[in-house]
Amino acid sequence: MKKEYWLIIFLVLLFLGIATLYLFVGNVSKEIVMQIRLPRMILTLFTGMTLAGIGSVYQLMLVNPLAEPYILGISSGSAFGAILFGVLGLSLLMPVGGFIGAVLTLIIVWRLAQKKGSFDRSRLLIAGVIVGMFFSAGISLIMYLFQKDTMIILGTLMGNLGHIFTQGEWHFFLLLLGISVIILVRLYFRSTALDIMSGGDIYAGTVGIDVQKVRKELFLLTSLLVGITVSYAGIIGFVGLIIPHIVRFFIPSGQRKIFLYSLISGSIFLLGCDLIAKNITVIELPVGVITSAIGCPFFIWLLLKK
Amino acid sequence: MMKISNLYIWTLVLLLVVMLSCSKQEQVSSGQKIVVLSPEIAEIIASLGATEHLVGRTSECDYPPQLLQVPVVGNFGAINKEKVIALKPDLVFTSALEQDAIAQELGKIGIRVHQIYPQKLDDLPVIIRQIGDLIGKEKEAEALSDSISIAINQVRSAAQKISHPKVYVEIYRNPLMSVSDESFVGDVIESAGGDNIFSKLERDYARIDPEDVILAKPDIIICYSQDTMAGICSRKGWNLIPAVQNQRIYFEQDIDPDLIQQATPRTVQGLWLLYDIFSQQMKK
Numbered sequence: 001m002k003k004e005y006w007l008i009i010f011l012v013l014l015f016l017g018i019a020t021l022y023l024f025v026g027n028v029s030k031e032i033v034m035q036i037r038l039p040r041m042i043l044t045l046f047t048g049m050t051l052a053g054i055g056s057v058y059q060l061m062l063v064n065p066l067a068e069p070y071i072l073g074i075s076s077g078s079a080f081g082a083i084l085f086g087v088l089g090l091s092l093l094m095p096v097g098g099f100i101g102a103v104l105t106l107i108i109v110w111r112l113a114q115k116k117g118s119f120d121r122s123r124l125l126i127a128g129v130i131v132g133m134f135f136s137a138g139i140s141l142i143m144y145l146f147q148k149d150t151m152i153i154l155g156t157l158m159g160n161l162g163h164i165f166t167q168g169e170w171h172f173f174l175l176l177l178g179i180s181v182i183i184l185v186r187l188y189f190r191s192t193a194l195d196i197m198s199g200g201d202i203y204a205g206t207v208g209i210d211v212q213k214v215r216k217e218l219f220l221l222t223s224l225l226v227g228i229t230v231s232y233a234g235i236i237g238f239v240g241l242i243i244p245h246i247v248r249f250f251i252p253s254g255q256r257k258i259f260l261y262s263l264i265s266g267s268i269f270l271l272g273c274d275l276i277a278k279n280i281t282v283i284e285l286p287v288g289v290i291t292s293a294i295g296c297p298f299f300i301w302l303l304l305k306k
Numbered sequence: 307m308m309k310i311s312n313l314y315i316w317t318l319v320l321l322l323v324v325m326l327s328c329s330k331q332e333q334v335s336s337g338q339k340i341v342v343l344s345p346e347i348a349e350i351i352a353s354l355g356a357t358e359h360l361v362g363r364t365s366e367c368d369y370p371p372q373l374l375q376v377p378v379v380g381n382f383g384a385i386n387k388e389k390v391i392a393l394k395p396d397l398v399f400t401s402a403l404e405q406d407a408i409a410q411e412l413g414k415i416g417i418r419v420h421q422i423y424p425q426k427l428d429d430l431p432v433i434i435r436q437i438g439d440l441i442g443k444e445k446e447a448e449a450l451s452d453s454i455s456i457a458i459n460q461v462r463s464a465a466q467k468i469s470h471p472k473v474y475v476e477i478y479r480n481p482l483m484s485v486s487d488e489s490f491v492g493d494v495i496e497s498a499g500g501d502n503i504f505s506k507l508e509r510d511y512a513r514i515d516p517e518d519v520i521l522a523k524p525d526i527i528i529c530y531s532q533d534t535m536a537g538i539c540s541r542k543g544w545n546l547i548p549a550v551q552n553q554r555i556y557f558e559q560d561i562d563p564d565l566i567q568q569a570t571p572r573t574v575q576g577l578w579l580l581y582d583i584f585s586q587q588m589k590k
Contacts, residue, residue, distance in 0.1 A: 028517070035543025036517050091479050091532050147383025147404050151513070155481040162481055164516060166540040283508045284515060 052266020055240030073132030077105025102227025158286035159236035344401035465499030498580035
């Protein structure tokens, strides 16, 4: 208990340190902090939080340590939609395209994962991977056909937290943020059921959990969240895969706590990475590159130490 | 007697053959088949009056309209090699960067390839002469090149007399991208009397930080990122920018991107259009 106390203090201090640097580094006016940096910080915190949280849910739900938020194909569908809108000259509507892509993929995977009413987890995994591959091929095709728009495509595929918000877009984003927080709370309260389900469908059934229903609900909610994050921030690798594992080094079991700490660590980690991505060189680096470049050595160090 | 006349006739025949083959060769060079993969070069070739030599183009080479009759061999980034080879061109014009690979590949199979990639305004008269030499339109090229040099100098000297407004060019919105002075369009803007706010970037066309745009306080925005006046004005924090406050934002319909992003004879038109916009600013 006392150890956890110190962990919380450490995370809070880390957050305050990074957030202060993020908002105030360099010579900036109050307007820039409020209008440019704060929105970006909120988007970054939200993205990191969601990715790590969903990662921890998927790893348990699919009983697969390699599962991450992008494994069920939703991200590829979302990126495909956003990129398609971008290259067709509708760059203002890229988040809309991303969301349409996500919902479309969700429906396809949903249909494929069901067989005679049952919602089997390996079937879900395979359906997600296949649909994801299909849309990845679509992205490759767009990349080949629209080589002049490489930057739009790379921005989505390598993560871009510098989304330019208009006032209207910002209010809409805040609305989505509110919905997302409600979904995250719901996911938190599904943690115990997930823990039990990881012991096997039959066992979970005997203790009174409607496995099919819970799995469908989790898939639906997480897919919506992935759709929202990819629409605004593109695909940012590593966070959703590794953060839950890092959390498990400190908290070996109990999905409730793992989920909660994944949310907190994911958001702080991504904020730190974005701070580095923005400031390490003259040119802003893709944040997805930094997450792996920093996260991998840290993870290796943890593996060796423990 | 017979022998001499025989020799005479044979000499005549030989001479005739040599003459014929010479004139035939000349015909080949004036009837040469050209494939052009870069819209800038296509436009220059057309303005030198050599459209009839074009046997292939990319879909982007669409100005002037008479080029539309020329068969298409692909688009700028994805060229159908077989189509190019089947046309048996005497000469292929390509751009650089994305087209480096195709230029090399065509070169390997023995096709004559010329890469032309103008990066500065002053390259324009030079490449016109170069193209003129290659397609046998030296005189036309010289005249066009000279008139363009004069026009560029006129704009430059006119531009020196106005005070230079700060200009921000947006080519992409998501992620935000602009141009440096090293790019062709950056050079055009500076020559027409504007002061590009991103004079130095790590690449000619590069990603930029919205904070830097707000801090630079541009007087004029040239927006090619498909955004709208309402869209830019309602961007968070952008209300601090003078160009937004005064609604001095120009879009594709105000100034055609082809006039300032590509090195063609129409660039002169683009220079004057920009000069008008920049000098207007100061009267306000």
